[in-house]
Amino acid sequence: xxxxxxxPGPAIALRSxxxxxxxxxxxxAIPVLFGVTFLTFAVIQLLPGDAAQQLxxxxxxxxxxxxxxxxxxxxxxxxVRYFHWLGDVLTGNLGNSLASDQPVTSILSDGLPTTFQLxxxxxxxxxxxxxxxxxxxxxxxxxxxxxxxxVTSMAGLSVANYVLAVVLVYVFAVQLGWLPxxxxxxxxxxxxxxxxxxxxxxxxxxxLFCFYTxxxxxxxxxxxxxxxxxxxxxxxxxxxxxxxxxxxLPNSLFGLLTxxxxxxxxxxxxxxxxxxxxxxxxxxxxxLEAINNRDVPVVEGIVLVLAVVVVIANLLADVLYAxxxxxxxxxxxAP
Amino acid sequence: MGAQLPEGExxxxxxxxxxxxxxxxxxxxxxxxxxxxxxIIPGALVGLLLFLCFVWPLxxxxxxxxxxxxxxxxxxxxxxxHFLGADQxxxxxxxxxxxxxxxxxxxxxxxxxxxxxxxxxxxxxxxFWGSFVDTVTMRILxxxxxxxxxxxxxxxxxxxxxxxxxxxxxxxFFSVPAFARLARAQTLRLRERPFMLAAGLAGxxxxxxxxRHVAPNILPALVTxxxxxxxxxxxxxxxxxxxxxxVPPPEPSWGxxxxxxxxxxxxxxxxxxxxxxxxxxxxxxxxxxxxxxxARGNAS
Amino acid sequence: MSGGAxxxxxxxxxxxxxxxxxxxxxxxxVDFRHGGRTIRAVNGLSYALSVGRTLALIGESGSGKTVxxxxxxxxxxxxxxxxxxxxxxxxxLLGLSDKAMRRRxxxxxxxxxxxxxxxxxxxxxxxxxxxxxxxxxxxxDRAAARDRALELxxxxxxxxPEQRLHEYAHQLSGGMRQRVVIAIxxxxxPRLLIADEATTALDVTTQAQIxxxxxxxxxxxxxxLVMISHDLGLAASFxxxxxxxxxxxxxxxxxxxxxxxxxxxxxxxxxxxxxxxVERPPHTPLPVVAGRPPDLAxxxxxxPFAPRxxxxxxxxxxxAPPLEEGSPGHRxxxxxxxxxxx
Numbered sequence: 014x015x016x017x018x019x020x021p022g023p024a025i026a027l028r029s030x031x032x033x034x035x036x037x038x039x040x041x042a043i044p045v046l047f048g049v050t051f052l053t054f055a056v057i058q059l060l061p062g063d064a065a066q067q068l069x070x071x072x073x074x075x076x077x078x079x080x081x082x083x084x085x086x087x088x089x090x091x092x093v094r095y096f097h098w099l100g101d102v103l104t105g106n107l108g109n110s111l112a113s114d115q116p117v118t119s120i121l122s123d124g125l126p127t128t129f130q131l132x133x134x135x136x137x138x139x140x141x142x143x144x145x146x147x148x149x150x151x152x153x154x155x156x157x158x159x160x161x162x163x164v165t166s167m168a169g170l171s172v173a174n175y176v177l178a179v180v181l182v183y184v185f186a187v188q189l190g191w192l193p194x195x196x197x198x199x200x201x202x203x204x205x206x207x208x209x210x211x212x213x214x215x216x217x218x219x220x221l222f223c224f225y226t227x228x229x230x231x232x233x234x235x236x237x238x239x240x241x242x243x244x245x246x247x248x249x250x251x252x253x254x255x256x257x258x259x260x261x262l263p264n265s266l267f268g269l270l271t272x273x274x275x276x277x278x279x280x281x282x283x284x285x286x287x288x289x290x291x292x293x294x295x296x297x298x299x300x301l302e303a304i305n306n307r308d309v310p311v312v313e314g315i316v317l318v319l320a321v322v323v324v325i326a327n328l329l330a331d332v333l334y335a336x337x338x339x340x341x342x343x344x345x346x347a348p
Numbered sequence: 349m350g351a352q353l354p355e356g357e358x359x360x361x362x363x364x365x366x367x368x369x370x371x372x373x374x375x376x377x378x379x380x381x382x383x384x385x386x387x388i389i390p391g392a393l394v395g396l397l398l399f400l401c402f403v404w405p406l407x408x409x410x411x412x413x414x415x416x417x418x419x420x421x422x423x424x425x426x427x428x429x430h431f432l433g434a435d436q437x438x439x440x441x442x443x444x445x446x447x448x449x450x451x452x453x454x455x456x457x458x459x460x461x462x463x464x465x466x467x468x469x470x471x472x473x474x475x476f477w478g479s480f481v482d483t484v485t486m487r488i489l490x491x492x493x494x495x496x497x498x499x500x501x502x503x504x505x506x507x508x509x510x511x512x513x514x515x516x517x518x519x520x521f522f523s524v525p526a527f528a529r530l531a532r533a534q535t536l537r538l539r540e541r542p543f544m545l546a547a548g549l550a551g552x553x554x555x556x557x558x559x560r561h562v563a564p565n566i567l568p569a570l571v572t573x574x575x576x577x578x579x580x581x582x583x584x585x586x587x588x589x590x591x592x593x594x595v596p597p598p599e600p601s602w603g604x605x606x607x608x609x610x611x612x613x614x615x616x617x618x619x620x621x622x623x624x625x626x627x628x629x630x631x632x633x634x635x636x637x638x639x640x641x642x643a644r645g646n647a648s
Numbered sequence: 649m650s651g652g653a654x655x656x657x658x659x660x661x662x663x664x665x666x667x668x669x670x671x672x673x674x675x676x677x678v679d680f681r682h683g684g685r686t687i688r689a690v691n692g693l694s695y696a697l698s699v700g701r702t703l704a705l706i707g708e709s710g711s712g713k714t715v716x717x718x719x720x721x722x723x724x725x726x727x728x729x730x731x732x733x734x735x736x737x738x739x740x741l742l743g744l745s746d747k748a749m750r751r752r753x754x755x756x757x758x759x760x761x762x763x764x765x766x767x768x769x770x771x772x773x774x775x776x777x778x779x780x781x782x783x784x785x786x787x788x789d790r791a792a793a794r795d796r797a798l799e800l801x802x803x804x805x806x807x808x809p810e811q812r813l814h815e816y817a818h819q820l821s822g823g824m825r826q827r828v829v830i831a832i833x834x835x836x837x838p839r840l841l842i843a844d845e846a847t848t849a850l851d852v853t854t855q856a857q858i859x860x861x862x863x864x865x866x867x868x869x870x871x872x873l874v875m876i877s878h879d880l881g882l883a884a885s886f887x888x889x890x891x892x893x894x895x896x897x898x899x900x901x902x903x904x905x906x907x908x909x910x911x912x913x914x915x916x917x918x919x920x921x922x923x924x925x926v927e928r929p930p931h932t933p934l935p936v937v938a939g940r941p942p943d944l945a946x947x948x949x950x951x952p953f954a955p956r957x958x959x960x961x962x963x964x965x966x967x968a969p970p971l972e973e974g975s976p977g978h979r980x981x982x983x984x985x986x987x988x989x990x
Contacts, residue, residue, distance in 0.1 A: 041490070048491035056503055167639070171632035173583040175590050176606060176624045183613050183620075238725075241766035247723055248761075249781040249832060250754035253746075259780075263771050282498035286587050301591065304502050316499055323493075339771055339816040 038331050042324045049320040050102075053313055054095045098313065107317075108310035110303070117314035120299055125318065128284060128295030131217070134210050135280070138218035139225055140273070147229035148257055154234055162226065169223030174283050178216035178290045185212060196293040213291045217283050221276075228272060232265035233257065240264075267334055274330030278323045386643070390636035397630055401449035411440040413447040414598040425618070435605075435619055436612060439598070445626055448600035453630075455512060455595075456581040459519040460574040466520075467527025468570050472562055474528070475535035485528070492525040501584075505593035515594045519581055530573055534566040568645050575638035579631040586627060602627045669696040670872045671720075671840055674733035678712070678719050678896075681727045685945045689715040691896035692732070694971075697889075699839070702866065702873040704883035704904075706919070707893035710941045713876045716893075717842045721759055722749040736840070755785040758833035762845040764825035768817035774801075774828055775813030781835035800831040805861060823854035827861070834865065841866070842874045847882070859886055880919045884908060892916045895942050895952035898971055902978035912974065912985035914959045951983070959984040 101108060107117035150159040186194035196209045237243050237257070246256045285297035292298070296315050303311035404410065411430070425433045431442040474485035501518035508514040538544055538561075547561055582602075588594035589603025597604055602623040609619030678690040690712040697703045705713045719730050720741065734741045736756060741749070761767040769777060778797035782788065788796070794813070801809035804827040817825055826846065833841060843862060847855040863886055866873050875887060883890050883904065890907050892900040892915065900913040911917045918937045939956035942948065950965040951957070957964065963983050971981040 041487070044487060045490050048487070052491060053499065056500055167635060168628075168632060171579065171635050172628055173586055173624075173631070175587055176627060179606060179610055179613070179620055180624070183617070187614060241761060241763060242769040244723060245761060245767045245829070245832065246769070246780075248721060248753055248759045249835070250750045250752070250784045251780065252750060260769055260772070264769075278493060285498055286591065289591060300499065301502065304499065304506050307507070312499070312503070319499075337771075340818045 035328070035332055035335065038328050042328060045324060046317075046320055050099070050313065050317055051095060053316045054098070054309070055091070098310075102317070107314040110311045111308045112303075112306045112311075117310050120311060121296065121314055121318060124294060124296035124299050127293060128288070128297060130206070131210050131213055131288070131293060131295060132280060132284060134207075134214035135218035135221065135284075136273070138214055139222035142222050143225040143229055143269075144262070146226050147233055148262065150226070150230045151233040151237065151257060151261070152253065159230075162230075166223035166226050170220045170227075172220055174216050174220055175286050175290060177219060178213065178287055181212045181216055182290075194291070196291050209291075210293070213287045213293055216287050216290075217280070221280070225269060225273070229265060229269050232268045233261050236261040236264050267338065270333055271330050274326045277326040281319055281322070386636070387640040390633045390640060393629070393633040394637055397449065397633065398453070401446050401453055405443075405446055405450075410443045410446060413439055413443040413600050432622065433618065435608075436616075437598075439600075441619070441622065444600040444605060445602075445622060448595075448602050448605055448623065449626060449630070451512060451595050451599065451601045452582050452585055452603070452627075453578075455516055455519065455585050456578045458516045459523050459581045460577045462516075462520050463523030463527040463577065464570050464574050467524040467529075468531040468566070470524070471528035471531025471533075472535045472566065475532040475539065476562065482532075485532070489525050489528055489532075492521065493529070501588060502591070502593055505588060510588075510593050510596040512595055512599075515585060515588055518588070519584055522584065523577060523581065526577070527570065527573065531566055531570060534569050535562055538562060538565055568641075572638050572641045572645060575634055575641065579634040579638070582627065582631055582634075668738065670699045670737060671697040671874075672733070672735040673716070673720070674735070676716055676719060676732040676734060677730070678715050678724065679729045681729075682945075687945045688947065689728075689896055689944060690719065691947075693891075693893070693896070693898055695889075695891050695898065695901065697840070697872050697874065699872055700866070700870050701888045702863075702875060702886060704887035704890045705874060705876045705893060706878065706880055706883055706890060708878055708941055710895075710944065711893040712896035713893050714844055717759070717844055717874065717876055720842065721753060721757060722746065723753075723759075751785075754781055754833075754838065755836040756838055757840045757842065758836070758838035760826075760829050760833050760841065760843045760846045763849045764822055764829050765817070765849070767829055768825060770817055772816075773813070774815055774817065774820075778813075778828070778832050778835060781832045785836040796835070797831075800835060801828070803834065803865070804828070804831045806831070822850050823858065826850060826854075826858055830858075830861070830865070834869070837869070838871065840872045840874070842876070844876045845878070846875070848877070848879075855882075862886075880916075881923045892919070895947060896944060897952075898979075898981070899953065900978075900980040900982075901971070902980075906975075906978050910975070910978065910988055912978070912980040913982050914957050914984075914986060915953050917986050951981070959986070 098108065105118075107121070109116050110120060146162060150162045153159055182194045185192045192212050193209055194212075196213075197205070240261075243256060243260060246260050251260075281297075284295065285300060287293070288295045288297035289301060296318070299311065300315045302308070303315065425431070430440050432445070433441050435441055435444065470485065474482045500521050504518040504521075505514055508517075544561060585594055585601065586603030586606065589601045590607045592604075592607070594603055595601035597608070605623040606620055606627075609616070609623070613620050673693060673695050676690055676693040677688065680687040680689055693712065693716050695703060705716070707713045715724070715728075718724050719728075720734050720736075722741070722744070724730065730742055732742065736752070741752070744752075768774075775794060775797050778800055779790065779793035782793045782796045797813060798809055801812055806812055806824060806827045812820065812824075812828075817828070820828065830846075841862075846862070847858050850858060859882065862873065862875075865871070875883070877883065880890075880892075887904050889903050890901070891898050892907075892913065894915050900907065900911075900916045902910075907916070908920070911920055915937070918935070921935045922937070924934060937956055942952050942955070948954070948965070949968070951960070951968050954960045954964040959982075961984060969981045969983045971979050973979045974985070
């Protein structure tokens, strides 16, 4: 079939602009991570309020509070504490919670998997529905499906996800009883996990889906109406669906991917709220608690992880772009 | 090919909505003013909302939103003295909706105006000066965007104590970087245009170029972004209030009304549904308005 | 292999084939709705083309030449209204459903476009794009399609064709890309090829190569060719018949030799004069037609060229001259045509 021997091999890929791009991005990612953690530290430290006081409660005496502070070096200058923390991190030690003395890493490993499951579920819901709907809308711009789709998607993305969550709980949990209102995963079976995460995932995923559909549709239409290669394809006699799916769609997906990656930060923010409403034991929950307690190590640990996720997501988007876009993957070969 | 996003555009619904690719929408078949319906309807809706929240309480007979009589608790709609009924502690619901809207809108406007001015200036300056200043600013913006700003917002709100002003501070951490990104991208695009080169060659000094050439050209995109941002900000403010860190009770805000109403949703659904509806309609109106302006901006 | 010296490229004007013309365009009109206005892009265009012959459609941008060819293919946007008649092999094409047109696109009539850097899909391999053209009209498997693609690349004289099959558009130079576009157009053996400014985006040397390739392919495959261009010089070298368009209508039509020997319409004369000639003394200003093409949404009564015409009289501004056959095979639309040099 296709002549494999003639394909550009991995050797060319290594010299390719793609890898240079990745290296470039990695290099800029490191200072960003530094910046983020430093900023978090600074903010938590500089804001009024006292961790020790908070944690020990109103009735603690001055000595108790002071003892607490000494034990945890809370009186050291801010920069010293930051670099201490940084040093620890680089050796893999994220410290312990001020409140519970539980190692931060264990708090993370308890909550992260659940949060990621929720995020993945929400992204899946939104993306799986986006492509077919955008295609249907783009098939007949201005037609019935398109108009209805645009109206509902505009409405959908104007709904706050926490409002949707409340309404979903009311309809599906309280009235219909189909799905649980609170995360209940006692048995740990995949079935129960999915049931527990469904309403939260819809709450997050639905406004996203509306947003992505509009974007993808606009992008596809831009390709279909503005690009010459589409006319070439039509002039060959290619049918409209094939032109949409085989020609316009692959070129549009790039734009969508970039935006999905850029939006990860917002997505995480949404997760924090939703986890609170549904009592999902993810890190959003732990984060809120830690912020309330001014539990610096936990906040720092979680922020670090979240920042890393955002940076990696952006990096992945760039990488995917580089790998999938043939113009970057293969440079110009000699004519 | 693909959406030509300005490099590294800010995440967030508003950011990407504002720079969504231009599409030749099916030509409007109507003539005259009916062709501008997509602008008029949301515009009128926004006008109505602003009127209700800011103007009406000054003249109309609206009872105060707090300090209600406990004997009036859970009064049904259209009962005496309470147009839409009362909440669990006797506060007039209609009043709380209006005053809550005022709070939410004030916060949203403040955040977006500050974002536009501060962020816009920052971004435009950075792009204009280029090289070192630009790179440094970009890195800082990168940090702020990678930073889960929600954390910051929560931390600020938590430690300073929940209040309207503190909510505004907290939310500015979202808006300023987003506007700065947009302004920077727009200014960069502008720099390449011949009239900019011409202005520079003619010896026009920098501040003048910024004022007379850059500002008027990037302002439309920024304003559209701000309109879309109002919707986003109201939702965020609602989220903060929902978590107890926004506008503090008993002051109403749509967010905290929804939160409080949750508990009695089975018995009194309107306590959740009414503020939710107002929230929805407001955000929708601003989104539609921003969208209509964006379509016009792109067409030109 | 590569074209030798052009030599005598004017195909003899022979008798038309007995079966009648391959393509007959009759009073073609195309309107666009834009904003609230109606733009008449093509205003009564008529011509006929026989098997194996080449017709050049010459005009400035906005003259309607591209729109008319897209109308033939049925590739205009929904905002366009087409009327008149386009008969291919005796069958009326206007009014056919899109599905019916699709069967003909590529298989009967094919098109080559102007900008090869944009008319190829950037994310699809060359081989796949050609194979797609093959498989749209023939039930063959992938291997057979691939073989045919290779065959086509050789036909258009693309160097290293096996390698090119796996490459992407951006990896090829402009001239090579245009050859690929031609290969795609020829995939299903069309009987009519429309080359819409096929060489405009290329440099002069490549232009010559591609034109010669087209001419050779035409002879080889017995195709009719409509070449659309703004370059009258190109028409002189390669076309059997020339139709000059202005503001959406034909203003002069004649077999090539006849046109150049006895040009009548002042517009055509101006185009001719604008061709740079080696014989002219250096630094002679190039005679350029003053003014701009008319606004198609507000065409003046009378001859559309009148505002720019050196021969214009009052009659020209009042009434539009009809396109009439003044001498055998030669039609023009002018009240005061140019006289032959005595």
